Structures are given as structure tokens and as C-alpha cells.
Amino acid sequence: MLRAILSDVHSNLEALEAVLADADRAGPAELLCLGDFVGYGASPNECLERLRPRVAASVAGNHDLAACGRIRVGSFSSYAAQAARWTEGVLTPEHRAWLEALPFEARRGAARLVHASPAEPPAWHYVLSSGEARLEFDAFEEPLCLIGHSHYPGAFRLGPRAGEVAYTREPRVRLDGGCRFLVNAPSVGQPRDGDPRAGYLLWDDEEGWVRHVRVDYDITTARQRILDAGLPPFLADRLQWGE
Ligand code: ZN
Numbered sequence: 001m002l003r004a005i006l007s008d009v010h011s012n013l014e015a016l017e018a019v020l021a022d023a024d025r026a027g028p029a030e031l032l033c034l035g036d037f038v039g040y041g042a043s044p045n046e047c048l049e050r051l052r053p054r055v056a057a058s059v060a061g062n063h064d065l066a067a068c069g070r071i072r073v074g075s076f077s078s079y080a081a082q083a084a085r086w087t088e089g090v091l092t093p094e095h096r097a098w099l100e101a102l103p104f105e106a107r108r109g110a111a112r113l114v115h116a117s118p119a120e121p122p123a124w125h126y127v128l129s130s131g132e133a134r135l136e137f138d139a140f141e142e143p144l145c146l147i148g149h150s151h152y153p154g155a156f157r158l159g160p161r162a163g164e165v166a167y168t169r170e171p172r173v174r175l176d177g178g179c180r181f182l183v184n185a186p187s188v189g190q191p192r193d194g195d196p197r198a199g200y201l202l203w204d205d206e207e208g209w210v211r212h213v214r215v216d217y218d219i220t221t222a223r224q225r226i227l228d229a230g231l232p233p234f235l236a237d238r239l240q241w242g243e
Helices: 013-026 044-051 062-067 078-090 093-100 130-137 219-228 233-241
Strands: 002-006 030-033 055-058 105-108 111-114 144-147 154-158 165-168 172-174 180-184 198-204 209-215
Touching (some): 013 198, 044 078, 055 105, 078 233
Parallel strands (some): 002 030, 111 144
Antiparallel strands (some): 105 111, 154 180, 198 209
């Protein structure tokens, strides 16, 4: 089955529409979301309107729960905290209730889905190094775990021998039998890896691969919406840099 995985949409409607159009051309049987639907961007309700009817499984991100007042924003940057408060003020009650009810983890096919780290989903740890990934592999039993949160795409592979972890940023990863994988999805709505294009994953569990896809989108409009909403201009500007 071919699945599309979207993560860290962050209320960026223009990026989301470009990703959905691109994914629809590939024709996935299911759409999965790894959290952070909202926060930073200016179109939280519009993004949830598009995604909610389509997602087969989703998990909660820290920005989703912050926007519902469920977690404190003390650990957030001032920009993120301002955006969380703004989002809380504009979210419709229906969308808010939906975000609040999201689970911390889910399973789909042979994959575990979690926003940040499988070892401790509500702690929002970043998994950026092979050493950190090695510990995370002990926290799930599935052959594949899909995560978001860092906005920094890449894949960790745990080999069958000696428990060694290899890391790759190659866009296409073969899911070799006998190995296990922890794959970090790119961000749809706020890329931070130096490539400003919107990103998502395709996963084919029959053919055994995960592919990282990037798509051009209307950054000018997404930027302008953030400025028009009165959100911090830095959140608008960073979209152009992809950082
Ligand atoms: Zn995020």
C-alpha cells in the first residue's frame, strides 16, 4: 500500500495545498499525519478543514497541544509562544476539540507514528544523532517508526548485527528486511533544512521504500498571510530561507 505522510504543516495553507496536489498525483491509498498541524502559520482552521476529512491516522504535536492550552509554552521560543496564543484565539471549537483528542502515538501498517520521540512522546525530545536514535530503537518494536518535530528530514537504520545505527539524508530509503528504520519526515509548512520547498514522505510497504519529496509552493502568499495576521515577521521571513 502506498501512503503519504505529512508532518509539521504549521498552518501553512499554501504549502499544504501544493503537497496534497503533488501527493494526489502519486495516488496514495492513505494519508497519515505526524502532528504540528498548527502553530507559526496563519491558516490553522483552513489547514484542519482540508486535512481532517482525509487523514487515516494522526498524532498530536507539541504546537497542537499548546494551541489548545494543554501544554505550557514556557519551553517555546517567544515567536512560537506568540503564535500558539494567536492560534488558540482563532481556532474553531470543533478543530480545537479534534486536536485535543489526538493520541500521542499510533500504528499504521507496520509503522509506529509519533510526533517527536517514540521513547517518550509527551517529552518532545529531538532525535538528531545516531546515538540518540540508538536509544529510540529500543522504544518501539515495529520495523519502521515515522517521526517529525525537528523539520530535518533523514533516516536512521539499525542494522541486524551489533546494533549499529547508520544515518542517511538520501531522498529514497530502501527498507531492507532484517533492518529497522526511524525516519524523520520533512516539514510541510516550515522547512528548516535550508530547502524552502514544502516536504512530505511517500511510503510503499509492499515495495519496501520510503521517499522524501519536495514541492514548490506559493511562499509569497503564505508569508503575506502571516504578516497580515499580525504574527511575528520573523515567522514570515524564515519561510523564504527554509531555516
Ligand atoms: Zn513542528
